[in-house]
Amino acid sequence: MYSKEIIKGTLKPIILKLLQENNRMYGYEITQSVKELTANKIQITEGALYPLLHKLEAEGVVFTEKENIGKRIRKYYALTPRGKEKTQELVEEFIDFMSTMKHIFEPNLKPGYGAA
């Protein structure tokens, strides 16, 4: 597990990137997906996830579909057309940002190496 501070600011990009690749996902699925993808190094807490998903829905970035799984309700989230555009921009910005950070933290490597 990474220290909390280091992860700040990455929640939204991660969620949107996952939705970009998976068409639709439900909250719990997102938490598990991130856990697996990061070998337990990042665990999204529900207290952070659900309010953010609600906010994204209110902003028109995602829309929801409810499904009944037995007696339980599952709420799927997917990107709206506008959400897809926003996500593409954010993902590109994030990749650029990581490239810049790499430049600071691994200055021995050639600039842009391994990045877009």
Added chain:
Amino acid sequence: MYSKEIIKGTLKPIILKLLQENNRMYGYEITQSVKELTANKIQITEGALYPLLHKLEAEGVVFTEKENIGKRIRKYYALTPRGKEKTQELVEEFIDFMSTMKHIFEPNLKPGYGAA
């Protein structure tokens, strides 16, 4: 300039990394250095920088030396021995974190490619 949210959580790692490489730096120098290193994409605000430097000093991570430049006071910051250890850990964690993020955002690349 990157959007504000994306930079969250990176201020401390960046500052400590710079101090690790430069022995000692003063506040304004840090802001300019980050500006140059990132081609104006990241500009550390003074309202974020100074309180953080003061906090790091209170925690024993950095110590200060004041110097008079003409009639102006310049306050240099440098890592304490303990600060050097902490910084090394944090820098390694950050590089690991970036590698994990790259794995999510550029899954077409081989894992660990270009990272430590």
Added chain:
DNA sequence: ATTAATACATAGAAGTCTTATGTATAAGAA
């Protein structure tokens, strides 16, 4: 003479995420 750059600092507000808590169903273990 005025503006921009250098150089420090703090207060209040905004925003992000954590911790804690709550509800409820389904599956698996004892």
Added chain:
DNA sequence: TTCTTATACATAAGACTTCTATGTATTAAT
């Protein structure tokens, strides 16, 4: 069958980080 764990949603209060705005003062440039 009972208890625990996993699944699945949700919110409120607080901690923490960073921004915006403001303030002071010296030096360099126009």
